[in-house]
Amino acid sequence: MGLSVGIVGLPNVGKSTTFNALTKAQNAEAQNYPFCTIEPNKAVVPVPDSRLEELAKIVDPEKIVHSTIDFVDIAGLVRGASKGEGLGNQFLSNIRETDMILHMVRCFDDGNITHVEGSVDPIRDIEIIESELIFADIQQLEKKIERLKKQVKADKKIVPILEIAERLKEHLEEIKPVRTFEKFDEEHFQTLNKELRFLSAKPVIFGANVDEEGLAEDNDYVKMVKEYAKSVGADVIKLCAKIEEELVGLSEEEAKELLAEMGAQESGLDKIIRTAFDRLGLISYFTAGVKEVRSWTIRRGWTAPQAAGVIHGDFEKGFIRAEVISYEDFIKYGGEQGAKEAGKMRLEGKEYIVQDGDVMHFRFNV
Numbered sequence: 317m318g319l320s321v322g323i324v325g326l327p328n329v330g331k332s333t334t335f336n337a338l339t340k341a342q343n344a345e346a347q348n349y350p351f352c353t354i355e356p357n358k359a360v361v362p363v364p365d366s367r368l369e370e371l372a373k374i375v376d377p378e379k380i381v382h383s384t385i386d387f388v389d390i391a392g393l394v395r396g397a398s399k400g401e402g403l404g405n406q407f408l409s410n411i412r413e414t415d416m417i418l419h420m421v422r423c424f425d426d427g428n429i430t431h432v433e434g435s436v437d438p439i440r441d442i443e444i445i446e447s448e449l450i451f452a453d454i455q456q457l458e459k460k461i462e463r464l465k466k467q468v469k470a471d472k473k474i475v476p477i478l479e480i481a482e483r484l485k486e487h488l489e490e491i492k493p494v495r496t497f498e499k500f501d502e503e504h505f506q507t508l509n510k511e512l513r514f515l516s517a518k519p520v521i522f523g524a525n526v527d528e529e530g531l532a533e534d535n536d537y538v539k540m541v542k543e544y545a546k547s548v549g550a551d552v553i554k555l556c557a558k559i560e561e562e563l564v565g566l567s568e569e570e571a572k573e574l575l576a577e578m579g580a581q582e583s584g585l586d587k588i589i590r591t592a593f594d595r596l597g598l599i600s601y602f603t604a605g606v607k608e609v610r611s612w613t614i615r616r617g618w619t620a621p622q623a624a625g626v627i628h629g630d631f632e633k634g635f636i637r638a639e640v641i642s643y644e645d646f647i648k649y650g651g652e653q654g655a656k657e658a659g660k661m662r663l664e665g666k667e668y669i670v671q672d673g674d675v676m677h678f679r680f681n682v
Contacts, residue, residue, distance in 0.1 A: 319384075319385045319592060321416050322390050322411045323418045324445060325421060325441070330420050333558065337585075362382035367602070368380050368609055371604050371609045371643075372609045375604045377604070377607060378607055379607075381608050382610075383611040385592070390411060408515065413513075415518070417518050418520075418588060419522050422537075423554075424436070424525065424537070439544055450493055450494075454488045457512065460481060460512060461481050464477060477508065480500075488516070494509070495519070496548065519595045520548075521551045521591055522541055522552045523584075524537070524553070526554055526555070526556050527556060528556055528559060531579050532578065597615055599613075599614060600612065601672070601674040601675070602643065602673070604651075614626055618670055620637075620638040620666065623638075623670045623676065633680075633682060634682035635666060638676050639676065639677040640663075640668070640674050640675070642673060642675070645658070646675045
């Protein structure tokens, strides 16, 4: 399964620069004017996981295959985007396709870089984007309510869905996102969300884009964003898009050195993926053979057959059992044979809940 993150924000806050850096592909023009991103830029990026390299040292496979994450760089939204202002309206549908939103916020002063609102104010900027997503959700919901009112005359089973839709509309009209809505009826809410894919329901990570000085110590803008994020239960990742771009093309050692000089422990990419995985409840398991060592992304709590289904549907349908070795034991005992001899390989059935880092081999019959 893939993970898709949409990068949003006002024009000139560092979205495309971040996209360039995170994807290591200079295919999103980062220019000093609004709307330079006219089509959403998409890139599939390998998820960094040092455990794959450690497994490969033991197995010596022909190739290493990482899990992937899709980054979608969406054009700068502006005030009034939900009503068609700027070019933003046409890009709202692109956000619907993503699992999560990385909301880039400008947290530095620079007179040479134009701000579409005329000044730097991260909370105002956040509220503009949040409001536009909420307004777009209201428009969708109003149309749905109209249809439900017609349908309910013929089918009374629709009444609970109509009721929750009307309650949600009241919530949104208070300029509150769907993600803060009290879901007294989870089943019918999910029915609505599955169809309408509410923009303001998606988990959000705020990307506080700072200058070089802001990396080592939080400036006032970053503090404001962190305080705001805490109030809405969101995460904040501080990064310097300019530095992230400089990391492109550097060796791993050089990159670590540069980050250390800037007072950072890890790159923006690592922070984003780690936080996104955690927020979406995702984990990785591994398959390790001479052909390939590979990472597979699944949801936390999935059973062994569900995990097998990520490789191929037949694996899930014909699942018999799984041979499982924890990553730690695989490394400690030098691979599958050593783990077997130490009694660390387990045979697990259909009820087994896969753990992060499990090294697995599936037995199936179709």
